[in-house]
Amino acid sequence: MAVDYTVIVVYLAGMLAMGWWGMRRAKSKSEFLVAGRRLGPAMYSGTMAAIVLGGASTIGGVGLGYQYGLSGAWMVFTIGLGLLALSVFFSARIARLRVYTVSEMLDLRYGGRAGVISGVVMWAYTLMLAVTSTIAYATIFDVLFDMNRTVAIILGGSIVVAYSTLGGMWSITLTDMVQFVVKTIGVLLLLLPIAVVKAGGFSEMKAKLPTGYFDPLGIGGETIFTYVLIYTFGMLIGQDIWQRVFTARNDRTAKWGGTVAGTYCLAYALAGAVIGTAAKVLYPKLGSPDDAFATIVKDELPVGVRGLVLAAALAAVMSTSSGALIACATVANNDIWSRLRGAVRRDGDDHDEVTGNRVFILVMGLVVIGTAIALNNVVEALTVAYNLLVGGLLVPILGGLLWKRGTVQGALASVIVGGLAVVGLMAGYGILANEPVYYGLLASLAAYVAVSLATRPTDETVLATWRERLAGRSPELPSEPVPAHQ
Numbered sequence: 001m002a003v004d005y006t007v008i009v010v011y012l013a014g015m016l017a018m019g020w021w022g023m024r025r026a027k028s029k030s031e032f033l034v035a036g037r038r039l040g041p042a043m044y045s046g047t048m049a050a051i052v053l054g055g056a057s058t059i060g061g062v063g064l065g066y067q068y069g070l071s072g073a074w075m076v077f078t079i080g081l082g083l084l085a086l087s088v089f090f091s092a093r094i095a096r097l098r099v100y101t102v103s104e105m106l107d108l109r110y111g112g113r114a115g116v117i118s119g120v121v122m123w124a125y126t127l128m129l130a131v132t133s134t135i136a137y138a139t140i141f142d143v144l145f146d147m148n149r150t151v152a153i154i155l156g157g158s159i160v161v162a163y164s165t166l167g168g169m170w171s172i173t174l175t176d177m178v179q180f181v182v183k184t185i186g187v188l189l190l191l192l193p194i195a196v197v198k199a200g201g202f203s204e205m206k207a208k209l210p211t212g213y214f215d216p217l218g219i220g221g222e223t224i225f226t227y228v229l230i231y232t233f234g235m236l237i238g239q240d241i242w243q244r245v246f247t248a249r250n251d252r253t254a255k256w257g258g259t260v261a262g263t264y265c266l267a268y269a270l271a272g273a274v275i276g277t278a279a280k281v282l283y284p285k286l287g288s289p290d291d292a293f294a295t296i297v298k299d300e301l302p303v304g305v306r307g308l309v310l311a312a313a314l315a316a317v318m319s320t321s322s323g324a325l326i327a328c329a330t331v332a333n334n335d336i337w338s339r340l341r342g343a344v345r346r347d348g349d350d351h352d353e354v355t356g357n358r359v360f361i362l363v364m365g366l367v368v369i370g371t372a373i374a375l376n377n378v379v380e381a382l383t384v385a386y387n388l389l390v391g392g393l394l395v396p397i398l399g400g401l402l403w404k405r406g407t408v409q410g411a412l413a414s415v416i417v418g419g420l421a422v423v424g425l426m427a428g429y430g431i432l433a434n435e436p437v438y439y440g441l442l443a444s445l446a447a448y449v450a451v452s453l454a455t456r457p458t459d460e461t462v463l464a465t466w467r468e469r470l471a472g473r474s475p476e477l478p479s480e481p482v483p484a485h486q
Contacts, residue, residue, distance in 0.1 A: 004307030005145075011182070011311045015163050015318065018174040022167020029353040032168035033100055033330055034246040043177060044257035048244050049264045050176035050183070052079055052235065054320025055136035056382060058187065058313055061269060062296075063289035065276020069213025073273035078227040080265030082235025087258025090401065092251035094242060096472035102239050102397065103335040108469060109400040110408035111462040117415050119335030121392040122239045126328035127368065128385030129240060133321035134160075134372035135381075139294060140313050153372050156314070160321045161365030165358055169247060172322045179315030183268075186312025190305055191297065192271045198300050199278035208281050226434045229441070230386045237397045238389060240320075240327040251472070325368060329360040380431045391422035391440030395448045403452075404463065410452030418444025 026032040039047070057076045064072030099105050103119040137156030138149040147155070163171045199205050205213075212218045235241055248254035279292040282300070286292060297309050333356060375381055395418065396411035422440035429435045 003304045004310065007304065007307030008311055008314070011314070012159055014178065015159055015175050018178070019163025019166040019171040022163070022171030022174055024167075025170045026168045026354060029100075029357065031170060032354045032357055033326070034243065035169040035173050037095075037098070037247060038249055039173065039247045039253065039257075040249050041253050041257045041260070043173060044244075044248050044253050045260040045264070046180040047173050047176040047247070048083070048241075048258055048261040049268075050180040050315075050319035051240060051244055051323035052083055052261070052320075053183065053265060053268055053316055054133050055139075055313070055317035056132065056320075057265075057268065058183070058272065058316040059136065059139060059290055059293045061272030062276040062279065062293040063291075064219070065273035066280050066286070066292035067276070067289040068219045068273075069209065069215070069277050069280075070270075070273050071216055071218035072276055073269040074219055074224050075227050075231065076269035076272060077266060078224075078231040079235060080262050080269060081228070082232035082262075083241075083258060083265055084262035085232065086236050086241065086245070087255055087262055090236065091245050091248070091254035091258050093401065093470050094245045095248045095251045095254040097469050098246070098472075100243070100246065101331055101335050102237065102242050102393070103331070105242075106396060106400060106411060109458075109462075109466050110396075110406070110411050111459055112408070116336060116339050117412060118393060118396070119331050119339070121388055121415060121419055123328060123331045123336060125385045125389040126239055126324050126331060127364070127371070128381050128388075129238075130321055130324035130328055130364075130368045131371045131375060132382045132385070133317050133324060134368055135375065136317045137314075139290070140310060140317065142294075150373050154369060156317070157321070157365065157369040157372065160318055160325065161362065161369070164322045164325050165361045165365065168354075168357065168361070169243070169326060172326060173247065175322065176319050179319045182308070182315045183312045183319075186309040186315075187275075188268070188271050191301070191309050191312075192275055194301060194305075195275045195278040195282075195296055198296075199281040205277060205281050209277065213277055213280070222434065226437070229437055230383075230390055233390050233394050234386050237393050238327075239331055240323045243327050243330065244323070321368075325365055326361060328368070329357065329364040332364055333357055333360040383431055384426070387422045387426060387437045387440065388419060391437055391444055392419035394418075394441065395444040399448055399452075405452055405457060406448065407452045407455045407458050409455040410448045410450075413451040414444045414448035417447035 028036070030036050053076070057079065061072065061076045064075055066072070094105070097105055097108065099108065101119070102122055106118050134153055134157045138152040141147040141152035141156065142149070163175060196202065217224070245254050245258070248257065275296065276289070276292050279296045283292070283295055286295060293313065297306055297313075301309055337360075392415050396406070396414045399406040399414070400411065418440050421443040422436050425436035425439055426433070
């Protein structure tokens with residue numbers, strides 16, 4: 001394993017080095033939180049694909065393939081569909097708003113007063129997303145070094161917190177590009193063909209497994225519908241995803257770069273399901289489907305290649321973890337803390353704001369590591385996160401983008417009713433039940449429409465400012481010139 005260990009250590013050292021390099025570039029709030037809104041198509045596509053394809057998409061996607069066969073691709077497939085929908089229909093408008101958070105968008109659209117409540121819901125979502133990614137370090141480091149769970153979480157989490165705190169979005173962007181390349185080589189170009197060959201090819205896989213493993217809908221229609229509701233719609237409104245949209249150089253980059261990333265996700269989904277199906281042929285009686293990835297990597301890959309593929313899994317986890325961490329810290333600082341202390345400022349790109357955001361990343365990182373050590377169930381934590389996000393924020397966000405008659409009172413009612421309904425229904429039906437997000441979303445929609453129609457329409461001045469920002473023509477936009485070499 002010495003060669004594999006060397007590959008992993010070099011990879012982790014490289015992540016820290018890029019964090020240090022990113023610190024030299026992140027001199028303003030815009031540079032630190034959204035990479036100066038400078039990313040071109042190649043970097044934007046790679047980093048967007050990196051953040052949405054995390055440990056759940058890699059380790060969990062292979063596990064679903066092990067359990068259900070090719071239809072196990074649906075979870076990651078719906079993530080790709082959500083990214084495609086966001087890119088084609090909404091990303092250009094989102095990029096032109098030139099805000100930093102989803103709550104700022106809600107304030108701009110509805111005329112203020114929606115920020116703190118929506119910020120709390122978004123903060124809870126990003127925190128749980130970061131926690132679930134951090135827990136996944138335990139699985140990977142256990143395979144690598146037979147490491148204690150707590151030590152593994154502290155080691156992996158500390159590296160992500162370090163490079164994220166140092167350089168903010170610039171460091172995360174640079175590391176995500178490396179992680180995108182490592183994932184592509186490790187999972188798509190190495191693990192996928194090796195797993196199929198080791199399993200005897202597709203003909204042998206079909207001969208040894210039930211026909212249901214090759215049914216595209218074998219996982220069940222209700223499960224697919226739930227994935228669409230949670231992950232496809234979740235991609236449309238998550239702060240971690242929007243914050244990457246804000247890094248695009250222009251709206252064309254956001255639209256077409258995101259489309260490329262979404263298409264890549266569809267291919268990645270199918271690859272994970274095929275790898276899991278091959279693992280079922282090779283190891284038909286694993287204790288848990290989530291062990292499929294680690295088992296096939298550990299037992300079937302040659303030295304060196306094994307280290308690279310484990311680095312790919314680590315890359316997947318780190319991408320999502322760092323993206324969720326900076327999103328969590330951005331929301332905590334800009335949408336909650338700044339508003340509660342009455343110190344909201346207009347886009348002040350000064351050193352103090354960089355320092356403040358850096359402190360919040362460090363503090364939120366410590367909270368994430370501590371919570372990850374305390375929790376055991378990744379699936380439950382991730383379900384809580386997405387249920388809160390979709391049930392509480394989907395309606396007011398999409399309503400603000402699509403329905404002129406929506407009001408700030410309707411948006412607040414939607415967030416509160418949807419959020420409370422989801423929490424109450426999870427307590428009644430169970431965290432993993434489908435009913436909480438179904439009924440919570442319906443309650444949120446009913447509250448939004450009813451209260452919006454019962455209250456005065458949004459002031460026309462607010463709507464006019466909103467339309468100007470959507471069109472990218474507002475004279476109030478901060479000046480962020482793009483250097484010629486970009």
